[in-house]
Structures are given as C-alpha cells and as structure tokens.
Amino acid sequence: MWNYEKRLQFPVNIKEPNAKLAQVIISQYGGPDGEMGASMRYLSQRYATPYREVAGLLTDIGTEELAHLEMVAAIVHQLTRNLSMEEIEKSGFAPYYTDHTIGIWPQAAGGIPFNACEFQSKGDVITDLFEDMAAEQKARTTYDNILRLIKEPDVCEPIKFLRQREVVHFQRFGEANREDCRIQVIVYLLSHICIIKAFRQRFDYGPNHRIHLLQGANPYRQNAGIRHTPDAAPIRCRAGAEKGRSCRKAVADFPAPFLKTLSERAFYAI
Ligand SMILES: [Fe+2]
Numbered sequence: 001m002w003n004y005e006k007r008l009q010f011p012v013n014i015k016e017p018n019a020k021l022a023q024v025i026i027s028q029y030g031g032p033d034g035e036m037g038a039s040m041r042y043l044s045q046r047y048a049t050p051y052r053e054v055a056g057l058l059t060d061i062g063t064e065e066l067a068h069l070e071m072v073a074a075i076v077h078q079l080t081r082n083l084s085m086e087e088i089e090k091s092g093f094a095p096y097y098t099d100h101t102i103g104i105w106p107q108a109a110g111g112i113p114f115n116a117c118e119f120q121s122k123g124d125v126i127t128d129l130f131e132d133m134a135a136e137q138k139a140r141t142t143y144d145n146i147l148r149l150i151k152e153p154d155v156c157e158p159i160k161f162l163r164q165r166e167v168v169h170f171q172r173f174g175e176a177n178r179e180d181c182r183i184q185v186i187v188y189l190l191s192h193i194c195i196i197k198a199f200r201q202r203f204d205y206g207p208n209h210r211i212h213l214l215q216g217a218n219p220y221r222q223n224a225g226i227r228h229t230p231d232a233a234p235i236r237c238r239a240g241a242e243k244g245r246s247c248r249k250a251v252a253d254f255p256a257p258f259l260k261t262l263s264e265r266a267f268y269a270i
Contacts (some may be wrong), residue, residue: 002063009067010161014078019093021150022079023109028146028162029072030106030114033138035162038206041119041135048123054176058132061169068162073104075158129177135144136170 028034042062046055079100080093088097095111106114120131143163150156 002066008071008074009064010071010158012071012074012078012158014073014075014152015085016152017081017083018079018155019083019088019091021152021155022076023091023093024149025072025079025155025159026076026104026107026145027109028139028142029069029076029104030227031108031112031142032118033135033142034106034108034114035065035069035072035139036106036114037119038062038135038139040116041121042132044119044121045064048121049125049128051125054125054129057172057176057249059133061172064165064169068165071158071162075155076104078103079155107232126177129173130151132173133177136166136173140166140170 028035039062042058042065046058046062047054049058083091083093083102088094096105096107099105108114119135120128122128122131140163143159143166146159147156147163150159
C-alpha cells in the first residue's frame with residue numbers, strides 16, 4: 001500500500017499560463033517516454049523478478065515516478081488554468097480543449113493517447129532491467145528536448161529536477177543489472193558444479209589453459225560457444241570412446257542445456 005503526502009516532490013509555482021508549453025510538456029504525462037509509462041513499467045515488472053533487492057528497487061523507483069507524474073500534471077494544469085478563449089485559439093490548444101476542456105488526460109505532444117504498449121513487463125529480470133535503463137535515457141532525452149523549447153525559469157526549474165532524477169534512475173538500474181548478472185552466474189555455477197567437475201576430468205589441459213564459453217554463442221553449433229587461449233596446445237579427451245579426440249569436436253557432445261544456460265547468461269571461463 002502507499003501513503004500519500006500532500007505535497008509535490010519539487011515545488012511547481014508557475015505565474016503565467018502558456019498553453020503552447022503545456023502541449024509540449026504533456027508528453028511527459030502520457031507520451032511514449034513519459035512518467036505514466038515509467039511508473040506502470042516498474043510497478044508491473046517487480047512481481048516477476050526473483051531477487052528481493054531488484055523488486056525493492058523497482059517499487060522504489062516506480063513510486064517516485066508516480067510523484068513525477070503528479071508534478072507533470074501540476075505543471076500542465078498551472079500552464080492551462082485561467083486561459084481566455086482567445087489564448088486557447090491562438091496557441092493551438094483548441095483541439096485538446098474540445099475533448100478535455102482543461103482536464104489532465106494522458107497523451108503525447110503529438111496528441112496520441114497513452115498506450116500500455118509503450119512499456120514492457122517481460123518476466124525476465126535482465127531483459128526488464130535493460131529496458132528500464134533505455135527508458136530512463138529516453139525520458140532524459142525528452143526532458144532535454146523540452147528544455148530546449150522553453151525559457152521560462154518557473155517552468156524550467158521543475159523540468160530540470162525531473163531530468164536529473166532520470167539520470168539517477170539510469171545509474172541505479174545499471175547497478176542492479178550488474179549485481180543481478182553476478183548473482184545469476186553464481187547460481188548457475190553452484191547448480192552445475194558436478195558438470196564442471198566432469199568437464200575438467202574429461203579433457204587434458206595445462207594449468208594455464210582456459211576455455212571460454214562465450215556469451216550469446218549458439219551451443220548447438222559445434223564449438224560455437226568455445227574459445228581457447230591462443231597459445232594453448234590442442235585439447236584431447238583423456239579416456240573412453242572419445243580418447244584422443246579434439247575438444248573442439250568432443251564439446252559438441254557436451255550436455256547442451258548446460259552450455260546453453262551458461263552461454264545465454266555470462267562470459268565464463270573454466
Ligand atoms: Fe525515471
């Protein structure tokens with residue numbers, strides 16, 4: 001549950017209404033990279049993440065995005081209240097006014113209504129965190145664009161604050177993403193420790209020899225996920241039916257789900 005504090009995260013005190021500015025800024029209410037999409041993205045994604053720390057971060061930032069949504073609404077409201085009919089017509093605000101009067105409604109600067117397809121909740125923590133980092137950069141760019149279009153200090157100051165928070169969110173998601181990758185590698189290593197032992201016993205190689213399973217490689221293609229250190233001698237199987245067979249060929253028989261799991265997630269060296 002949430003507790004509501006009856007104040008804005010950063011004060012908004014706009015002296016002069018200006019419907020032209022309102023039509024641009026409303027994009028951060030219901031546009032493709034706006035605060036509505038941001039808050040829904042993080043507050044929806046948190047359920048599928050297996051890590052409590054990441055779920056907590058998503059709840060924390062998703063909650064702050066709701067506060068940003070409120071700030072953007074306050075800015076748009078203060079820019080459109082007390083407008084005369086003449087100002088509404090002159091500023092190009094008439095189409096919006098026709099449908100919503102001066103109510104706040106989620107749309108992009110181009111008039112396109114908010115759509116949930118503007119964010120994802122994919123159910124894969126790494127995929128979601130990468131989307132979140134990209135989303136924060138897109139929101140930051142949108143605020144940069146708005147700041148190029150407006151000069152009024154009482155409008156610029158809260159916009160600058162919102163822009164700065166997007167930068168902080170990007171950094172926090174980046175930290176969670178790195179931490180999350182490390183956790184996943186450890187989990188995979190622990191769960192596959194027996195297979196790794198078997199791998200070590202199965203092939204002859206010197207103490208300095210390293211075999212790398214490459215991220216994103218297709219383990220079903222022979223040797224595709226494997227790279228040897230360049231100065232190493234060819235690796236041969238020690239025993240059994242594969243005795244003397246090159247590792248490059250033998251690895252094709254290695255348990256595919258294990259190789260797939262590792263190569264999907266991490267650069268890993270045995
Ligand atoms: Fe954000």
